[in-house]
Amino acid sequence: MSENPKPSAGKFDADNIHRLAARVYYEDTDFSGLVYHARYLNFFERGRTDSLRCLGIFHHEIATHDEPTAFAVRRMNIEFDLAARIDDALVVETIYRPSKGARLMMDQRMLRGDETIARVSVQAICIDLTGRVKRAPKWMTKLWLPKVITPA
């Protein structure tokens, strides 16, 4: 029998930008024939989650860790530049930005080949399991610090 295939995994490239590929399926489109606007956020979330996974930070593990931690999105500014369509092969780029305290700042971009489909600035925060805001645990900030890119 054949070996089990693996889901597409992103990685941090040499430029410290994390890239994850994704395909547009039926479920992502709406009756306009294009991708439903809220679905772009799903693709961006997959990029953030996959980038954290690359650093060794797993949602289900940090929730049951000594210092239980989860992330919540606090603010998003999104530009919808072009429309993605069914069957499109997309790349989600995730850039870690300088962050303090409870915050985790990221800039993300969705590309189809050379075209920019959408861009988002995300402010996430660390919370404990009761939903209270808390500083990012030190072991976590140590993991993402080497990937931070200061805006030009």
Place this chain on the structure above:
Amino acid sequence: MSENPKPSAGKFDADNIHRLAARVYYEDTDFSGLVYHARYLNFFERGRTDSLRCLGIFHHEIATHDEPTAFAVRRMNIEFDLAARIDDALVVETIYRPSKGARLMMDQRMLRGDETIARVSVQAICIDLTGRVKRAPKWMTKLWLPKVITPA
């Protein structure tokens, strides 16, 4: 037999704010136990669509009209203030803002009782069926102009 029930419909109140009620279901939550962040955009979209429906503007009709028109979201700034939970009864408020040319500007708020759950500023644009940006048809702007609230 009993008369057919009707889906919840919003309306413009005397203050020119459109209000639509919505319920949080299983499908809206994620494994954090709270509403998945991208789902707030679905609730906001229902509010915008319902407000246009109240003015006599139906997505499926304007697409097949003499001057075929659709709306696309061009930009969104979102604040996630509090987390909504399963079974919550929410109200989506939609406020029309002064808009020019192809643009339709709206501010929206999601409430649970007196609490603000999330806020969004939306810039939508009118497009034709090939995706090209076009001015909002006059018959349409006439319909929404009486509802526009200039920010204080």
Place this chain on the structure above:
Amino acid sequence: MSENPKPSAGKFDADNIHRLAARVYYEDTDFSGLVYHARYLNFFERGRTDSLRCLGIFHHEIATHDEPTAFAVRRMNIEFDLAARIDDALVVETIYRPSKGARLMMDQRMLRGDETIARVSVQAICIDLTGRVKRAPKWMTKLWLPKVITPA
């Protein structure tokens, strides 16, 4: 100021069938112009959840009850008869069927006026919070027993 609007709520009619109205929004459609097939399951789940709510059974309460209980879907047979479209006003009918032990059997139908859009037979089971199958608590079966309709 105006009173807060309420989300559409279903009810059990005199024939013991639960009926919940729902509207098709952008999010429910796909690029075929029709409702995405998996979304019908969301509408059906809203019907089941609302019918339980009408009986006083709330998902978030039974999860933290003395005898913590949740429902999981174990089997579904679905017929997709006609396609629903954007802006359609639908009614979801839910019928409780004779059930034993851990099982909760339901038949559901989605209607648009007099037309049947889709039909589903659902076998749900009661589980505890570790995912183990358990008998439905007696206080719960007492609540739904009066609504059970034996198939003709």
Place this chain on the structure above:
Amino acid sequence: MSENPKPSAGKFDADNIHRLAARVYYEDTDFSGLVYHARYLNFFERGRTDSLRCLGIFHHEIATHDEPTAFAVRRMNIEFDLAARIDDALVVETIYRPSKGARLMMDQRMLRGDETIARVSVQAICIDLTGRVKRAPKWMTKLWLPKVITPA
């Protein structure tokens, strides 16, 4: 700069079973902590779409072909055997079954390692762009016939 990553693509293995890998993300889970039942259908649809893509059948192309064709799901029988969880790496297996006229019959299975998570039998039909049922075009049946596995 690094080469663009590609989304995970499935393939037909030597046993004529199509296998596509997929990852469970936040968007797929619900407040039970597990995957929301309707989301399994999305994963199965990705498997069917990817298997057709492997044969050279693309949804957006066949819709604008000389003989415009689309697929609609007509019937599904689903067994939910085990629950999938966030971060799970899944494999969707798709098997083509003997089909006649307008029908396309498939059996699908979702696996996590050696465990069966869910199974579905799908009856899809070919429709034209007005939604009318039509025979599958010959050029299409020729493409999938070599992959058909007759049930034992």
